[in-house]
Amino acid sequence: MKYTPFDKFIIETKNGEPELTTRLSEQIEPKKYFRTNQYSSNKELKPYEGIIENNSFRINRIIKYQNPFLPRITGEFKTQYGGGSKILIKMRIKYSIMIFAVIWSFAPTLFFLSFSSNSTEDKNIIPQILISFIWISIGYLSTYLPFNYEKKKSKKFLIDLFKNS
Numbered sequence: 001m002k003y004t005p006f007d008k009f010i011i012e013t014k015n016g017e018p019e020l021t022t023r024l025s026e027q028i029e030p031k032k033y034f035r036t037n038q039y040s041s042n043k044e045l046k047p048y049e050g051i052i053e054n055n056s057f058r059i060n061r062i063i064k065y066q067n068p069f070l071p072r073i074t075g076e077f078k079t080q081y082g083g084g085s086k087i088l089i090k091m092r093i094k095y096s097i098m099i100f101a102v103i104w105s106f107a108p109t110l111f112f113l114s115f116s117s118n119s120t121e122d123k124n125i126i127p128q129i130l131i132s133f134i135w136i137s138i139g140y141l142s143t144y145l146p147f148n149y150e151k152k153k154s155k156k157f158l159i160d161l162f163k164n165s
Contacts, residue, residue: 005069005098005147007091009155011162014084017055017077023161025052028059047157048073061154068097069146071154087162091151093143105139108132 013020029046050059055077060070071091078086112128 003144005093005143007071007151007155009089011087011089011159012084013087013162015162017079017085020077020085020087020162021052024057027161028052029062061150067146067150069093069143069150071147071151073154089158091154093147101139101143105136108135
């Protein structure tokens with residue numbers, strides 16, 4: 001189990017790159033920056049949005065709720081000698097969201113440390129360290145858990161899409 005909001009995995013299949021690209025393109029809509037169809041039925045929407053270029057793709061899941069920790073999925077098709085293909089897939093959150101989460105998590109720690117340097121009593125620093133640890137844990141869990149929830153859905157979908165004949 002990985003403890004970061006990143007994931008890398010490989011899917012090996014006996015199918016060729018053209019067939020895999022066709023399968024994926026049937027499940028992808030063009031990228032839209034502002035979706036107004038959040039209240040439409042699922043039958044009208046394809047499950048993912050993004051682009052396929054040459055032998056690679058950049059996609060993310062279309063959801064009807066807000067989740068800034070939604071994985072951004074990039075993949076690359078590699079043809080294997082002797083037939084078949086290998087799909088190299090990376091999932092990550094947006095870099096801007098990651099930077100915000102790190103700053104949000106460590107800001108209270110820096111705040112408490114700036115005041116603890118003036119304090120000469122060791123007993124006053126223990127609650128500050130405890131609060132900082134709890135705050136960092138909350139920041140970590142509020143990033144990791146939503147990402148992991150969405151990552152599992154996307155990983156299962158991609159494995160089913162590329163492995164099934």
